[in-house]
Amino acid sequence: MEFRDETCTKTAVLAITKDNVDAPPTLFTTYDTSAGFRGCPIWQVARATSAATTFFKPIRVGRDEVEFVDAGFGYNNPSEVLVDEARRQFPARPRLQVLSIGTGLGDVVDIGNSRMDIIRALKKMATSSKNVAARMEDQYGDSDQYFRFNVDRGLEDVTLSDWEKASKISAHTKNYIRESRRGIERFVRHYTGSVEVHDAPTVAELIGENNNESRS
Structure with a gap:
């Protein structure tokens, strides 16, 4: 296909x-x-x-x-590239609605004294999405056009190869969604006000609270 x-x-x-x-x-x-x-x-x-x-x-x-x-x-955070592309594809639209979903905040980038420490730091800098997120926040943060959700703690030591840590990722993500409920609901209100949406899940459904209540 x-x-x-x-x-x-x-x-x-x-x-x-x-x-x-x-x-x-x-x-x-x-x-x-x-x-x-x-x-x-x-x-x-x-x-x-x-x-x-x-x-x-x-x-x-x-x-x-x-x-x-x-x-x-x-380009681990492709937001800027995709916003530019969206403006080319939809030039007549005065406002864009941007939702950026991160994969969890990483460790602080520090540089040690050895050559390998420097190489590791450069790799972290090259793959970090923080700078793009900061620029997007500066440009759109007060406009209700840009929303970013990113688990802010607990996933610092999770790497691409850590497939066996799925339960840890799930737990921290659900906690983050619960703590970010107001921001998520605010995004949903703005998004559903601009497009027609059918049967959108609630925040409670996203984190499985309804299922837990039905079992108790």
Whole structure:
């Protein structure tokens, strides 16, 4: 099945070219796909956008077999890139509604004295999403156009390879959702005021409170 499908909701994902990781990211979209990537199947695009360098091999995509890795170096938070893309796609819309969902705050980046400590610090800086989040907050934070939710404690030591920590991730995420109830409900009010939504779940349903009550 092809990733390009102009009948569905406009969707974009990011990857970067292995031969020039310092270049702007490539956007694979379900619309307006360039001739070089037209006809790419969904699985290839998914592999390109998830090809974390220490876990998956790069993948060659498209007519010219361009080699891609995931956009984690520099674009773990793609909000700015996607806002620019949304403005190009919807130039007549005066307001955008942006929802950014993080994967949990990481540790503070400090630099030790050894060469390996410096390398680790540089990697953390390259993959951090904090600076983008701060810039987005400065630009949109008071406008009710931008909402970001990000588990703020408990996940500092969770890495990409920690699949066995799913229960820990779930517990801290549910606690965060419960503590952020007002902010989430505020986002829902603004969002549902601009689009038609059917059967949207409540915050209680998101964290399973209704299920717990029914069992007691």
